[in-house]
Amino acid sequence: MPQIIPIRDLKRTAEISDMCHNSEEPIYITKNGYGDMVIMSMETYEKNMRKYLKYKDIEVSEKEIEEGKVKEAKSALQGMRAKYGI
Known part of the structure; x- marks a missing residue:
């Protein structure tokens, strides 16, 4: 309460x-x-901010999906491997 x-x-x-x-x-x-x-308290504030930032990231990700700003996992991994020489 x-x-x-x-x-x-x-x-x-x-x-x-x-x-x-x-x-x-x-x-x-x-x-x-x-x-x-x-x-x-600072602890409560920081806990709430971490939670807020996670939800904000999810919101951004959902918007990118709606806008079609996504890549297939295979092509994304290939790009990462090429970029970092893995």
Whole structure:
């Protein structure tokens, strides 16, 4: 379940840091009752970025397939062997 805290609670930096490290989810910060910011531990951020980049690569690959920017595996491997002398 997401944690939501008001911006005034950011004064308690040590507690907020512990909250971030004890949860694998971001913490939502509100200002005047509305969403304002999101904070998370570096570990959670890096994990989410790795996942995002994988999905981005898949999206690019699917677009290339739709556009016909593909090669047959045999010809691609032959090109690699010729290029690298394998």
